[in-house]
Amino acid sequence: MLTKVNVKWREEAVSHFMTELIDYAGLFPPAALPLPKAISNFHAYIHESDSWMLGPFVIPASRLGELIPFKAQFNDQYPLRLSVILTKSEEIETEMEAIRLFLETYKTAGTIEAIEFPLPPQINSSFLENLEKRTGSYPIYCEMTGTNDQLLNTLETIHSINQKSLKRIGIKMRMGGIAANLFPSVKQAAFVIHECQKRELALKFTAGLHHPIRQYRTEVETRMHGFVNVFTASILAYSRSVNTATIQAILLDEDPTNFSFTTDSLSWRDFTVSSADIFKARSFFAASYGSCSFNEPQEELGELTIFHGEAVR
Incomplete structure (x- = not known):
């Protein structure tokens, strides 16, 4: 039984599930660290097992x-x-110049993996086409807000642009924050996951996913989404085209024993995906999530008894 996350596991399924899953957002709440401390943490993390x-x-x-x-x-x-x-949007040229200067300074010691951009609730295709052109070849993830109708309009517009471009625009979804009202409902989260899957829009998440399994937390006085729930739901949406009701059920599940990793599979109740399915879904759909903590999510995951196999020590 796996009890710790201290080295890369032999199990392909959980390795594919966790590889580069956590983007380190130590500058942001609730940690809100000073930049020198956040950089020091990141430097330490990249040298850890x-x-x-x-x-x-x-x-x-x-x-x-x-x-x-x-x-x-x-x-x-x-x-x-x-x-x-x-x-x-009015600062894009200045901010792209800042990226150029960073790369010029760091050279091979620095890379830009992606660009993230918060969208207004109402956008049109010309706005997004302009954003796509002005951000070069970098992958871009747009954070959305608004009603379901506004979200659908944005998703459909991005889908239309992606069909005409070599560069794909993805979606960034906020899953929580420092207060209860910042957490999207299960219904809303399932809606976005399902609609993104239908349109083949890559999806990444941010905030509120410190814990592996959905649970009530006194510090925010609400139930926080679990990252195992969210990514299991996303992987099954991509690999098995499960419906919105099933996605909601996965997101709502607070029983870790309903989730199970074996050497080459991940299961939730009666639904199972192979390690190859996980790898494909993580590569093309369920990208990653931003967290102000790197250690907390992996340590809590390692404490769960949802693994069936032998860990590499």
């Missing part, structure tokens, strides 16, 4: 210039990998 679970460091474009003093800590073998958040 669990570094294979780590995605890029998340940072607003407006703060890229603050990274110059830390260049000596990174190199081409252990680069500072970034996911950069652009802030406003």
Whole structure:
């Protein structure tokens, strides 16, 4: 039985599930660390045995210039990998220039893995086409807000643009925050996962996913979504085209024993996907999630008795 997450597991299924799953967002609440501390953490994480679970460091474009003093800590073998958040459409040219200057300074010691952009509730195709063109070849994930009708309009517009472009625009969904009203309902989360799957839109998540299984937390006085729930639901949506009701049921499940990893599969109740399915879904649909903690999610996952196999010590 697996009890710790301290090295890469032999089990292909859980390895595919966890590889580069957690983007480190230590600058953001509730941690809200000073940049030197967050960078120090990221530097330590990339040298740990669990570094294979780590995605890029998340940072607003407006703060890229603050990274110059830390260049000596990174190199081409252990680069500072970034996911950069652009802030406003009128600042895109300035912020893309900040990206160029970061890469010019860091050279092979730094990379840009993705760009994230918060969309207004109502957008049109010309806005998104312009955003796509102005962000170069970088993958882009758009964070959406608004009513279901507005979300559907945005998803359909992005789907239409993606069909005409070599570069695919993905979706970023906020799953929580520091207060109960920042957590989307299970119904809303399932709606976005299902609609993104229908349109083949890559999906990443942010905030509120510190814990593997859905649970009530006193610090926010609400139930927090579990990252195992969210990614199991997303993988099954992609691999098995499960309906919205099934996605909701997975997201609502607070019983960890309903989730099970074997060497080459992941199961939720009567639904099973192979390690190859997990790899494909993670590669093309369920990308990653941003968390201000890297250790907490993996440590809590390692404490669960949902693994059936032998860990590599």
